Amino acid sequence: MNRIVAVLGRGLVPADTPLLRADDLGAVRGDGVFETMHVRAGAPWLLDEHLARMINSADRLDLDLPPVTDMIELARQACSAWPHTEEGALRLVCTRGPEDGGPPTVYATLAPVSPKLKTYRAGGVAVATLPLGVTTHARTPAPWLLGGVKSVSYAMNMACQRWAVRNGYDDALWLSTDGYALEAPTSTLLWQVGGELLTTPTSTGVLAGTTARFVLDRAGDVGLTAGEKLVTPSELLGSQGVWLASSVRGLVEITAIDGAALPTAAKTRSLQDLVSYPV
Template sequence: MQRGDGVFETTHVRGGQPWLLDEHLDRMARSAERLDLDVPARPALVELAGQACAAWPADTEGALKIVVTRGPEDTGETTCFATITAVPDSTRKARRDGVKLGTLSLGVAAGTRSAAPWLLGGAKTLSYAMNMACQRWAAAAGLDDVLWVSSDGYLLEAPTATLVWLEHGTLYTVPDSTGILSGTTVRYLLDHVGTLGWHTAKRMVRPTELEGASGVWLTSSVRGIIAVRELDGVKLADPPQTDTLRELLGYPA
């Protein structure tokens, strides 16, 4: 665990139950396969999640984290545990007010990680030190978060969230081929926005292109969906659909 050699998933807990647990465990299995890491059998992980949630107040919004590591270096025995924490007030504020973002270079071209599996693009590993450093940079710069940009100028993802944007009735997100983490929340969103009469697609996008979007959002398991109000100092459209999308995902305000 000291080397970040492990995987984890975080699910939103609502009504005392973990939301999209199967989808998160599917992604954990894919990440573990990339690391050649054995994880406990699915029933054991489901039981672990159930035990954690059973001890959590059903009326309190929470975040369930399931962690699997390669274990102590001298044994190599897999270690697995779960924790639940309350969703902070800052998350609810972001849902209401939206966020200001800046862009930071990831230092690789958009197609590099897919062509280099050892870079672990798309795997949700414990190696989040760089992600947290980027968020600290954002805070020091008076921002709420960042979006990573490839060296060839394309937007990728935030350190802990997926980018989506609306143009002419189509909700877009970034292709998985860029090595971004495939988001469970955004997958649910894309599968259900047809009820709003929207289409969905994936495409590459440069930062300045979002200036003309009808709405730009970040999605993640704990935050749900939050509007991006500003990017690199440029104000973006104030999307009236944010509340509708949050309700579609089942998150409180």
């Protein structure tokens, strides 16, 4: 299936249609926000939750996001041309627009989920821990660091993933300078200790994960309680399971951290059943 593109106020356009001016602040400064969500049965999953997070990100950047009804319609237009039998990745983007002023640039793209990402659901991922360069308490009192904001400034995120892949891993796991696991460049950390399913507190500046929140809110369905705490990589190695949750991959098991293998997690399949991604 080819990529689909929809532009706010214009509807569906050919995928090769030029969308940005050369001086668009999203391109030249990374000044904008986005959300990516899973498309199933022809509709975006957790759309309301993603839009709520996008609104928060835009507010943090003092960016004028169009009304929610317009964003919902944009998502609907993109999905209207997508086969109901195929899963996809829908991205909604809003940049600050031209450098000399003007309306924001708002559009949606919809593309297939890559086969490689699908394989992670069944086979899991090996991660390398990489220092993020901040303490667990640095970003909350410093809003200009944009902790918890999903901006289009993803060059560092992608650089971390590329480094991990070049060095024989599947993904990266960021660490604070005080030694705690935070999140992955494009996904949220989850782990099990006894009867608890845990995640990193958002007070550390990690992005609030929509897929992870869905799982945590339903932890009781698989016999677990949900909570938040700080965790070190060595503590993760002693847990009953470690996962990454993201909107496109779904829930994937971490099978190794810095080359140290983790035992197979008994809860992986039951947690994956909660989010209903194809495995």
